[in-house]
Amino acid sequence: MTPIWTHSNAPMPPTWKRGGSCARPVARSRQAWDRIAVGYDRTNTPTQMWLGGEGVRRAGLREGMSFLDVAAGSGALSIPAARLGGRVFATDQSAVMLELLEARARSEGLSIETGVMDGHALEFADASFDIVGSQFGVMLFPDMPKGIDEMARVARPGGRVLVHAYGDPRQIDFIGFFVEAVRAVRTRLSNPVHVGIGSKPR
Numbered sequence: 001m002t003p004i005w006t007h008s009n010a011p012m013p014p015t016w017k018r019g020g021s022c023a024r025p026v027a028r029s030r031q032a033w034d035r036i037a038v039g040y041d042r043t044n045t046p047t048q049m050w051l052g053g054e055g056v057r058r059a060g061l062r063e064g065m066s067f068l069d070v071a072a073g074s075g076a077l078s079i080p081a082a083r084l085g086g087r088v089f090a091t092d093q094s095a096v097m098l099e100l101l102e103a104r105a106r107s108e109g110l111s112i113e114t115g116v117m118d119g120h121a122l123e124f125a126d127a128s129f130d131i132v133g134s135q136f137g138v139m140l141f142p143d144m145p146k147g148i149d150e151m152a153r154v155a156r157p158g159g160r161v162l163v164h165a166y167g168d169p170r171q172i173d174f175i176g177f178f179v180e181a182v183r184a185v186r187t188r189l190s191n192p193v194h195v196g197i198g199s200k201p202r
């Protein structure tokens with residue numbers, strides 16, 4: 001599959017690559033996210049935008065910094081990053097999600113570049129971005145360590161990696177009930193991860 005790129009006026013770091021093949025597409029997951037994208041954009045993205053804004057603010061994003069959003073969905077992290085003046089590149093496996101993100105960006109007059117790709121194999125050179133973030137994205141990858149490794153790889157030395165992820169759902173009352181019911185029949189249900197911002201060693 002060829003990545004979809006859109007163009008903006010913002011200059012890109014020379015290390016950002018264009019084109020190339022989309023390695024290891026997670027086809028079933030992608031189709032599922034394509035199907036629910038419109039509903040997700042309507043209900044989830046607006047309600048999670050505040051969290052994205054808080055994350056990029058705490059990660060120290062400032063005007064002119066390059067920011068990569070991994071598994072961007074329809075923009076709950078990318079849009080706040082662009083509002084702060086970041087030069088944002090949004091990636092996701094779902095082309096439909098990215099089309100919705102582009103529509104949101106256009107409606108606010110924001111400039112965000114997008115590319116369809118699998119977060120397990122980011123199509124960027126090492127050390128390409130000041131900050132690399134993923135909100136409720138990398139936590140869902142079948143190989144989450146690989147996804148986090150890729151985020152760290154494309155962050156510049158001294159840059160930052162921002163991950164928003166759910167904690168243990170059993171500790172959230174209304175979800176805990178549901179999780180325990182699922183665990184009763186699906187004993188190998190994997191453990192979720194935690195929230196954090198990390199600096200990449202120089």
Ligand SMILES: C[S@@+](CC[C@H](N)C(=O)[O-])C[C@H]1O[C@@H](n2cnc3c(N)ncnc32)[C@H](O)[C@@H]1O
Nearest residue numbers: 033071072073076092093094118119135136137
């Ligand atoms: C829960 S949504 C989060 C979207 C957005 N970051 C947000 O905060 O609303 C999960 C997103 O991860 C994407 N995703 C899941 N697995 C992926 C993968 N292997 N590579 C790229 N994107 C992936 C899905 O397509 C979906 O858009």
